[in-house]
Amino acid sequence: MRFLIPLLVLLALIALFYVGMQRDPRLVPSPLVGKAAPASTCRRSTARRRA
């Protein structure tokens, strides 16, 4: 019986991925997406304001 556990875990994961693919992934944030590139992005806005 315990040798069946990995297969059951796999089936659960595949179900999860299948459901996950039907949704818009861009709404799941990654810790990096949207993070400012070094200095430039935020500085640019202040520079524009100053101009």
Place this chain on the structure above:
Amino acid sequence: MIPELGHFAVILALGVALLQAIVPLLGWRRRDARLLAFAGSAAQGQFLCVAAAYACLTYCFVTKDFSVAYVMENDHSQLPLIYRITAVWGAHEGSLLLWVLILAGWTLAVSVFNRRLPLDMSALVLSVLGMISTGFYLFILLTSSPFTRLVPAATEGRDLNPILQDPGLAVHPPMLYMGYVGFSVAFAFAIAALITGRLDAAWARWTRPWTTTAWMFLTMGITLGSWWAYKELGWGGWWFWDPVENASFMPWLAGTALIHSLAVTEKRGLLKSWTVLLAILAFSLSLLGTFLVRSGVLVSVHAFASDPSRGEFILAFMAVVVGGALTLYAWRAPKLASSGELKLFSREGLLLFNNVFLVAACAAVLLGTLYPLALDAMGLGKISVGPPYFNSVFLPMIAPLFLLVGLAAVVPWKRGDWRETVRRLKLPALVAVVLMVVLPFALHGRTTPLAAAGALLGSWAIFAAAQDVWRRVRAKPDLRSGVSAVPRAVWGMTLAHIGLGIWALGVSGVISFGDEKDVRLARGAETEIGGYTFRFVGEGDQAGPNYTAQQGTVAVERNGKPIAMLHPQKRLYPSQGTVITQSSIDTGLLRDLYVSLGEGYDDGSWSLRVYYKPVIRMIWLGGVFMFFGGLLAASDKRYRLARAAERRASEAIEAAAA
């Protein structure tokens, strides 16, 4: 003409791979040696086909054939030759072709080196590899052909993503794929063992060098990726717990566990079904990584342009390959009885603990990576799991591994002896405790709990590993004979464990004492960080082969003594209209000084980000040690000798039968 030839070569490779998958299986059922022997020829033919296809695509890139859609999207007339060659794997379709080329290369290597194996085992391994290849060829031909023509042809390409125009791209993906794909060999050996029911010390000895080789490439791939991200992205970080980084790290953790459990299976005949499961798991996690990167199910900085049909194909492929393997496992593994008992205080017992911690760490990374997806799929909202989760869960789980590493070389198989263990480890333990106190002060002038813990665990791993080799060398009359008396496998293990210790010193040091500053500097103005003075000298224009750059000049001094001139750039690539920052780093084993250029202002001042990164090189140096450790271990002569002996034995049997 050339792209069509390439496409045709992939179709041909698919045909050969199908034969390679089916014919040896028939041969095994019918006990027909000719059908079994076909597997090797098929592996070699398949490699020729893929190599031809790959050469065709490279030719299209080098000759800037913009009538091919994939070339148009990733090539440009101004792109330097070296990046036209590496741009082949710069996006989804071409990187998949690189993937199958490497898979065919591993298959070829198996067909060449496994001539010493029993014919049926070797043929079954090649058959399983043929099945995996078949799936990937279908993937290329059905959803992702890099040879599709563009009608009408374009006059100019869209260029390779400027971030990828870096020497790092030339080496990172091929190394990583060598690792990912290499675990398919261990997987194939596991399936062959399940089919034949033959899982003995000889099986483990055949599988070990393949697994170690794959692991060493994966280690190097991850290390190079970390280094590349550090210098190229300009964020100064070396690991971000991004889903795609995790996707490469999980097979590494499972593969590391597999290397250790294979040792137990070979030496003691224990943990058999567990070892087989790990071999399946390591490759399944590689496939999972492919799925996560290419399906668009998670968003990541690395993600390829995603397409739902690709995601569905890989998911179905994963279900068939991993589902098939695990079904076979559920059916056959109960018969793989382990012989003998396992005492916890023995080398095999400690290796069992090693496996428990590594697999738990792997599960924690998997959970953190998939948790946002699971919550979203159940409609419970959208969250992001970041470094705080991973650091607080992962670090405590790997800390015990360091304690185990020190014991590994000292505690013998079957039964450990406490007194002998204490006697041999007294000195390394004492050194580690002293360094825990002294090292942070010596290197950084102050200490933190994390730095002290890192110094303790790191130097414990280093000195406990070194004492074993030292003891073996000293047992010989002179240094020369001593050094050559230590088997390569022991050197390999020692180097890898020392690498782990160096890694720990680097990680704890850079987290504890690293510093960064955002500053706006006028010409001639200064800022100070980590005891170094950064003076902004000025900026000017530079022209590259396919970009123009604004280049700042920053003079670094310490106590009035010049240390380095740094030249960070902001590059404009007109082909895509993108601007990227090119950081400038003065490297050193004990500290990196890192400047990236921000924005220029009307008054001539510039915003700069400066980093002081102490001992960060040790993180990658640790990876390099592990790589060479793997290389030494995989090339140990006992694998060759044992194989030669097995071949002589089987030849003797055949001669007797004839």
